[in-house]
Amino acid sequence: MDLFADNLPAYLSGFVVTLQLTALSGAFALVWGTVLAAMRVSPVATLRGIAVTYVELLRNTPLTLVFFFLVFVAPQFGVLPPLGFWTAVIALSAYTSAFVAEAVRSGINAVPLGQAEAARAIGLTFGQTLGLVVLPQAVRSVIPPLINVLIALTKNTSVAAGFAVVELLAAGRRIALANPSEAMLALAGVGVFYLIITIPAGLLAGVLERKVAFAR
């Protein structure tokens, strides 16, 4: 157990970076994903087309490729993304937003069509209909899949370890390389730190789900 005591600061600094990646990317993905979902149900065909293309492209591309694209391909087209941490945030947000969009869209589709029709019939605009009537009712069915997306995001942040971001996995790998005889243990420690994020997220999902269910 000396391994953990000796390397706790390294673990913790990696953990903090993972937490930051998760929180920032999660927040951006939530906003952008909801916008994409709104575009997908909008009456404007162009917006629907853009959203469908984006979601299908990002959802079906391995996350590592998204990182590669940002780090190696984008600069060739004159786009120079800020390196390291923020590149990771951009790649993770862009990728995760596609999944958020699908979760939110399925929630929107679960709200009976009559709700939107009634909203439009009293003269609410498309945006008001979505924001005041449809999305508030979609929240309940969207929370469980969204938590799944956020748990996946938490673990996906480890891809950043391959792109010069010293997050949890990268920190664990350094510790393992420095202590080859206890490498397995060092990596198991990494796993435990991920659980510190993902298990409470699962519990939170249950609590939120019950809370919103009562409100209806």
Next chain:
Amino acid sequence: MAQPEPLVVLDHVDKHFGALHVLKDVSLTVRRGEVVVVIGPSGSGKSTLCRTINRLETIESGTITVDGQPLPAEGKGLAKLRADVGMVFQSFNLFAHRTVLQNVTLGLRKVRKIGAGEAEERAMALLERVGVASQADKLPAQLSGGQQQRVAIARALAMEPKVMLFDEPTSALDPEMINEVLDVMTALAAEGMTMVVVTHEMGFARRAADRVVFMDGGAIVEEADPETFFTAPKSERARDFLSKILTH
């Protein structure tokens, strides 16, 4: 005797659902203050007709004007027009996450931009008028079907519409609740509201309609005042329809 001006005018309206020709060259004029009841067998296109008037259903050809203005395409203009056309649905469609009072105030606040205090005052007056003021703080799911439909009428009336559309407003109700909704509608008709009512309630048609429109197979087959229509229908199909429903 000068007739009131036309308020809703459908001119040679056509619409298909895939291969199904749901509206065939439909022309109809509803004058200000007139109550037009649309009846006909299931699938005759009467609900679709009703829903085209506020463009919940689009049309393929022909024109529809409300108060002289052609229906605008999707956008702010359409939202503005819809605010002036009240609609009551078969399945009520009250906003499930909002209280009865909030259902009525939402349009006042967000479309008419009226302050919270005045909006609530006006909403309560309307709920009083349809007899559900005591339920104001409940969620729609806690109300009976008849109560929900009366709230839906209050919600539509709150916008002070030029015309009210009723799309089979009593078809989803238990029999003992039908009258409480029809009473509200009859009172509304007596006050001079312009109404287009799609219904199977022949009693209401006789009592409140200025004109009955009979549809079958996507076309208007016959139009007449209720007395003439129910006692001496001109068309074979209307006679056949009436014989089937009035014998019970």
